[in-house]
Amino acid sequence: MLEISHLYKKYLNSERFSVEDLSLSLKPGEIFGFLGQNGAGKSTTIKCLTGIYPFNSGSITICGYDIQKDPINAKLNMGYVPDNHSVYEKLTGREYVNYTADLYKVSKRDRNDRFDRYVSQFKLNKAVDSQIKSYSHGMKQKICIIAALIHNPKLWVLDEPMMGLDHQSMAEILKRMDDHCAEGNTVFFSSHNLDLVAKICDRAAIIRDGKLQDVIDLHIKGNKETLEKRFCEITATEQDIINERTLLRRG
Amino acid sequence: MNGNIRTLLRLEIKNRFSNYSLTDFKSYLKLLFTIALLGAIIYAIYWVAGLFFEMFETGGMLYEALVLLVSAIFLFMLFTGISSTIKVLYYKGDNEILMRYPVSGAEVFISKTLFLFLSQFIVTTVVMAPFLVAYASVSGLGLAFYVKIPVPILLMVFINFFLSNILAIPIMHITNRIRNKFILIIIGLAVLVTAGFALYMLIFNSMVTYMNDTEFSVFSDEMVEIIENVAKWLIPAKYFADIMVGKELYIAYPALIGMLGLALIGMILIIYFLYAKTLLNNVEVEGSAFKHVTRNRRRPIFIALLRKEFLQVFRSVNYSFQYFVLACAMPVMVYFCNEITGRLGENQVGEQIALGMTVLVMLIFATVITSFAATSTSREGDNFYHTKVAPVSIRTQLFAKFTMFLLVSIGANAVCTVVLYFTKQVTLSDALWLFVIVELAAVAETLIAMRMDIAHPYFNLSGEGEVVNNNASTTLAVAMGFAVAVVTGIVCMFLGYLGNTGFTIDIPLTIMNREVGQIAFVPEYMYYAVTVMVVIFFIAAVLGYTIGLKKAYNKIAR
Numbered sequence: 001m002l003e004i005s006h007l008y009k010k011y012l013n014s015e016r017f018s019v020e021d022l023s024l025s026l027k028p029g030e031i032f033g034f035l036g037q038n039g040a041g042k043s044t045t046i047k048c049l050t051g052i053y054p055f056n057s058g059s060i061t062i063c064g065y066d067i068q069k070d071p072i073n074a075k076l077n078m079g080y081v082p083d084n085h086s087v088y089e090k091l092t093g094r095e096y097v098n099y100t101a102d103l104y105k106v107s108k109r110d111r112n113d114r115f116d117r118y119v120s121q122f123k124l125n126k127a128v129d130s131q132i133k134s135y136s137h138g139m140k141q142k143i144c145i146i147a148a149l150i151h152n153p154k155l156w157v158l159d160e161p162m163m164g165l166d167h168q169s170m171a172e173i174l175k176r177m178d179d180h181c182a183e184g185n186t187v188f189f190s191s192h193n194l195d196l197v198a199k200i201c202d203r204a205a206i207i208r209d210g211k212l213q214d215v216i217d218l219h220i221k222g223n224k225e226t227l228e229k230r231f232c233e234i235t236a237t238e239q240d241i242i243n244e245r246t247l248l249r250r251g
Numbered sequence: 252m253n254g255n256i257r258t259l260l261r262l263e264i265k266n267r268f269s270n271y272s273l274t275d276f277k278s279y280l281k282l283l284f285t286i287a288l289l290g291a292i293i294y295a296i297y298w299v300a301g302l303f304f305e306m307f308e309t310g311g312m313l314y315e316a317l318v319l320l321v322s323a324i325f326l327f328m329l330f331t332g333i334s335s336t337i338k339v340l341y342y343k344g345d346n347e348i349l350m351r352y353p354v355s356g357a358e359v360f361i362s363k364t365l366f367l368f369l370s371q372f373i374v375t376t377v378v379m380a381p382f383l384v385a386y387a388s389v390s391g392l393g394l395a396f397y398v399k400i401p402v403p404i405l406l407m408v409f410i411n412f413f414l415s416n417i418l419a420i421p422i423m424h425i426t427n428r429i430r431n432k433f434i435l436i437i438i439g440l441a442v443l444v445t446a447g448f449a450l451y452m453l454i455f456n457s458m459v460t461y462m463n464d465t466e467f468s469v470f471s472d473e474m475v476e477i478i479e480n481v482a483k484w485l486i487p488a489k490y491f492a493d494i495m496v497g498k499e500l501y502i503a504y505p506a507l508i509g510m511l512g513l514a515l516i517g518m519i520l521i522i523y524f525l526y527a528k529t530l531l532n533n534v535e536v537e538g539s540a541f542k543h544v545t546r547n548r549r550r551p552i553f554i555a556l557l558r559k560e561f562l563q564v565f566r567s568v569n570y571s572f573q574y575f576v577l578a579c580a581m582p583v584m585v586y587f588c589n590e591i592t593g594r595l596g597e598n599q600v601g602e603q604i605a606l607g608m609t610v611l612v613m614l615i616f617a618t619v620i621t622s623f624a625a626t627s628t629s630r631e632g633d634n635f636y637h638t639k640v641a642p643v644s645i646r647t648q649l650f651a652k653f654t655m656f657l658l659v660s661i662g663a664n665a666v667c668t669v670v671l672y673f674t675k676q677v678t679l680s681d682a683l684w685l686f687v688i689v690e691l692a693a694v695a696e697t698l699i700a701m702r703m704d705i706a707h708p709y710f711n712l713s714g715e716g717e718v719v720n721n722n723a724s725t726t727l728a729v730a731m732g733f734a735v736a737v738v739t740g741i742v743c744m745f746l747g748y749l750g751n752t753g754f755t756i757d758i759p760l761t762i763m764n765r766e767v768g769q770i771a772f773v774p775e776y777m778y779y780a781v782t783v784m785v786v787i788f789f790i791a792a793v794l795g796y797t798i799g800l801k802k803a804y805n806k807i808a809r
Contacts, residue, residue, distance in 0.1 A: 012806075052639040054805050075642035086633035088559065090566040092543050101547075102555030103641045112547050131566075134540030 001186040002026040002049065002155050007058035009041075009048055009210075018044045019055070020210045026155070026186050031177055033197035033204035034190040037235050041210040042190040043083060046159050050080045063154050076104060079148035083159035083190075085140040089133035093124060093143045096132060097150055104151035111150060118146040122172055138169045145173065149180070156180055158189035162196065174200055194231055198224045206234050255354045259362035263339075267366075293381050300385035302458055310470040313390055314496060315482040320382055321495075322488035325407060328375050332415030335370060337423055339363050341529060360526065371415075372408045379404060383495070396495065403491040406507050410487070413514035417521050420529055430568075431541040437571050441579035448580060452587035552643055556651035563630070564655070570630075573623045578663040581616045585667045588612045589676055603751035604744040606681055610781065611740025613667060613685060617693040618732025621660060624700035625724040627652045628807070629709045635807070645804045649705075653697060660693040684778060691785050692735060695792035700728035702796045705803050735788065739781060746777035 002024070009019040019041045026032050036042045047053040049060045051067050051074070060067040065074035087096055094115075101111045119128050122142040127135060132143060141161065148156065156177075162170050177187045177200065191197055197204050198218060204227065205215045213234045218224050300320070307316035340363055387396040429435060457470075470478070482489065487510055493503035550558065564570040592608045627649075631638060638648050664686055672682040709722035748754075749772040758767040 047636075050636075050640050052636050072642045072644065075640060080640050082636055084633060086636065088563065088634055088637075090563055091559070092545070094545055094547065095543075095562070098547055098550075099555055099559050102550050103552060103643055105552070106549075108547065108549045111549070115547055129544045130542045131540040 001028050001063060002188060003059075003061045004045070004049065005059045005061075007045065007048060007055055007060065009044055009053065009055040016210075017056075018210050019048065022058070022207070022210070022212045024205060024212065024215070026188060028154070028186055029181050029184050030202040031181050031187045031200055032189075033201035034188065034207065035192075035194065035197060035204055035231055036190075036207040038192075040207045040235075042207060043159055044210075045207070046080075046157055046188075046190060050078065050157060051075055076151070077153055078155045078157060079151065079153035081141070081144045081148045081156075081158040081161055083163065085137065085144050087132050087140060087144055087147070090131060092131055093128040093135070093146075096143060097147050100147040101150045106151050110152070114150055114152065115146070118149060118176075121176065122146065122169075138165050141165060142169065142172070145176065149176070152183075152185075154185050156185060156187045158187070160190050160192070162191065162193060170196075194228045198227045206231055208235050253358070255358045256362045256365070259354065259359060260365055263362060263366040267370075293377070297381035297385050299458075300382045301389060303454070304386055304389040306458060308389055310475055312470070312475060312478055312482075313386075314492065314498070315478050317386055317492045317495065318482040318485050318489050319478075320386075321491045322485045324375075324379055324382070325411070325488045325491070328371070328378070328407070328411045329414060329418075331374065332367075332371055332411050333418050333422055335367055336415045336419040339367055340419065340526075341423060356527070360522075367415075368408075368412055371412050375408050375411070376404060379407075386495075390496075392496070399497065400495055403494040403507075406494075406511060407491055410507070410511055410514055413511070413518040416518040417514065420521060420525050423529075431566075433565050433571065436568055437565075437575050437579070440568075440572055440576045444576055445580045445583045448584050449587060452591065456587075456591055553647065553651055556643070556648055557654055560652055560655050570623075574620070574659065578620045578659045581620060581663045582666040582670045585612055585616055586670050586674060586676070588616075589671065590674075603748040605747075606677065606685075606777075607740050607742075607744025607747050609671065609677060609681075609685060610688065610743045611736055613664070613689045614692055614736030614739060615733060616667075617660060617664065617689050618696060618729060618736060620663060621656060621693050621697045622700060622725055622728045622732065624653075624656050624697045625704050625728040626709075626722060627656075627701050628704045628804075629722055629724075632710050635708075635710065645801055649701065649800070649804075653701065656697045657694065660697065661690060664689050664693065684782075688739075688781060688785050691789045692739070695785075695789045696728065696732050696735070698792045698796040699731065700724065702800070702803075703727060705800070705807070708807055739784060742784065743777055743781050746772070746780055747774065750774035750777050 003026075004022060004024040007019055007022040008017055010017045022041075022045060034042050034045070044053065048055045049062070049067060051071050054068075060074075062074040063077040065077065067074045088099070091099065097115060098111070101115075106114075119125055122145070124139065124142055124146070127139055128143075132140065135143065141164075145158075145161070148158075161173055165173070174196075177189075181187055201218055203215060203217050206213045214230065216223050216227060216230065218227070303320075304313060304316050307313055340360075383396075383400055387393060390396065487507060490503040490507050493499050494507070564574050589609050589612045592612055628635070638645065641648070667689075668677075668682040668686040671677045671685070672679060677685060703724035704722070707722070707724055709724070751774055753771065755769050755771045757769050760767045
């Protein structure tokens with residue numbers, strides 16, 4: 001579904017690589033969590049695989065299509081929800097979703113079915129014909145999700161999707177992730193929430209300083225419970241370890 | 252004034268003039284440049300005002316000119332006062348932040364009101380000064396006049412300030428009601444801009460006539476009678492002028508002081524009953540978003556892109572103004588400018604340069620409406636990622652943006668040439684030629700402006716996701732467009748003059764045993780030369796736009 005092979009990305013005017021030799025392989029039907037501290041390289045990796053950023057070397061294929069060589073087909077198989085919920089705020093929710101559906105060549109019948117289903121699932125029925133600029137933070141996130149799913153992508157990529165959402169909205173998004181995977185598709189999302197990843201993901205990857213540190217299969221017994229410990233071991237700095245030892249000494 | 256009010260006032264001033272914080276050499280230079288520019292503008296206003304008063308004096312209507320001018324300034328200051336009051340007193344962002352501080356609502360209100368009053372006072376003085384100095388010099392009143400003017404200026408500041416406070420809330424409600432009637436706004440603005448421009452051109456036209464012969468009045472007897480009658484009824488502006496020239500003071504002072512009292516009472520009542528309520532109701536956002544019930548509809552990709560682009564521009568008053576309103580007003584502007592510049596040129600040189608003048612004027616206006624293309628990528632702002640994630644090539648997406656500009660420029664140019672033809676300013680063949688030439692130049696300028704924006708996008712957006720300031724690319728695009736207009740126009744005028752006057756050049760050269768002899772200029776040379784120039788410009792723009800486009804676009808946000 002998604003193959004990232006030896007990905008290297010360095011920003012212009014930057015001394016170091018933001019993503020270094022990162023390789024990942026995602027299977028159909030799985031929810032994959034992407035973990036890391038702030039600045040670890042999660043968003044950069046996501047922006048490379050969605051085609052927003054060019055990268056220095058390596059390759060990314062989505063459903064067999066190379067994002068650099070065949071970007072149109074690769075993008076047709078992917079839906080993306082950004083971390084800042086940016087949408088065309090002068091459009092109404094329906095206009096925005098229809099615009100996205102047009103770009104992804106979704107038939108009228110499919111778009112009607114999916115639109116009605118998602119709008120009622122996310123409880124946006126009353127707001128969908130209002131201009132997006134009147135939407136709350138959570139509503140903008142939901143309309144982004146509907147737009148990302150309107151073409152039923154095989155790979156659904158979300159960058160920190162739960163940020164600033166209330167419990168109810170989070171539950172609605174998690175339900176949709178589950179449903180999407182149940183249809184044989186793949187979900188790839190970045191998060192800071194270890195409990196959430198442990199709860200819903202099939203596998204999780206931990207990244208630090210742009211390098212992939214570990215990929216954990218959460219179906220293996222005990223891995224869900226030790227995810228937090230493993231994450232702390234990987235991401236802890238020397239200073240963190242010194243602080244921890246000091247605290248332990250003090251009892 | 253207590254400490255909190257002083258601090259808040261300082262904060263407000265700092266916030267307003269943050270662009271001019273003097274931290275380094277560059278900031279001092281910027282301030283110096285701004286002051287020099289302001290000085291030049293004030294001097295230009297003084298010079299034009301002097302001409303304006305002289306023109307009226309020759310017609311025996313110097314007092315009426317003062318009344319007309321004071322009326323215009325009074326209205327202008329009232330509009331700007333209302334706009335500032337709405338922005339400073341009622342826009343929520345600022346108030347929300349201030350309310351978190353340990354200051355009372357009354358202190359916030361007083362500091363903001365003081366700021367408004369100070370800025371109203373400064374702007375009124377700066378705007379009025381060059382006109383009044385020009386009046387004093389033309390009328391010969393001199394020092395006696397200067398002694399009298401502080402009182403009416405102060406009265407004007409106070410009355411305008413009170414009226415602005417009274418009118419701000421109802422005007423906010425009205426603008427919120429019509430905020431989403433986009434067609435109405437565009438038509439209204441187009442009519443206003445066109446009417447304003449037509450009025451300006453009429454005055455300019457009279458001034459041109461006056462400059463050609465300063466001995467005679469440009470006003471007919473009927474016109475004099477109309478102006479005198481109108482000036483009598485321009486209340487309260489007439490009273491300000493009366494105080495300045497010491498006429499019927501026994502009416503002017505009581506009338507203005509009475510008006511001042513009434514306006515003050517009205518303002519106190521409005522603030523007492525409506526200020527807090529208005530702030531709490533947040534009327535400035537009420538109705539700013541609208542509901543538009545549609546059905547799901549499938550469109551071809553290109554049409555979807557074009558429609559999105561159109562809605563983004565159409566649903567923004569700022570963008571609509573820059574884009575549609577100026578395009579709608581362009582034919583009227585071109586008609587007036589062409590008539591006047593043509594007459595000016597003909598008087599000075601001859602009718603041979605008329606077509607060159609028309610080319611110059613049309614290219615200048617084409618530049619104004621195409622310069623908006625210099626923000627075509629920047630306007631995406633936070634949504635820029637959409638253009639990269641969408642399964643549509645960058646070329647197709649940019650072509651949709653270009654098509655929007657193309658349709659508008661074709662429409663505006665076509666109407667312009669039709670107007671010029673039917674008003675007999677140009678012949679049919681010249682009209683067709685003009686259309687092709689100006690459209691080619693407009694397309695070239697659009698492509699160059701779009702490419703400049705791709706090279707240096709400027710994602711500085713305001714709260715509603717709009718480009719707040721024009722970027723450097725816009726300035727460059729305008730400068731380039733004006734340069735192209737001037738060069739093309741001059742070449743056209745020069746060759747037109749040579750061709751129509753039967754100019755000949757003797758060339759003492761022999762090529763392949765044949766004497767070149769004499770070259771006699773014919774009018775066709777002008778058409779050939781200008782067409783070749785514009786076609787070269789067009790081809791260069793297309794190549795400049797196309798070569799390396801994808802690479803340049805991918806470089807954004809790297």
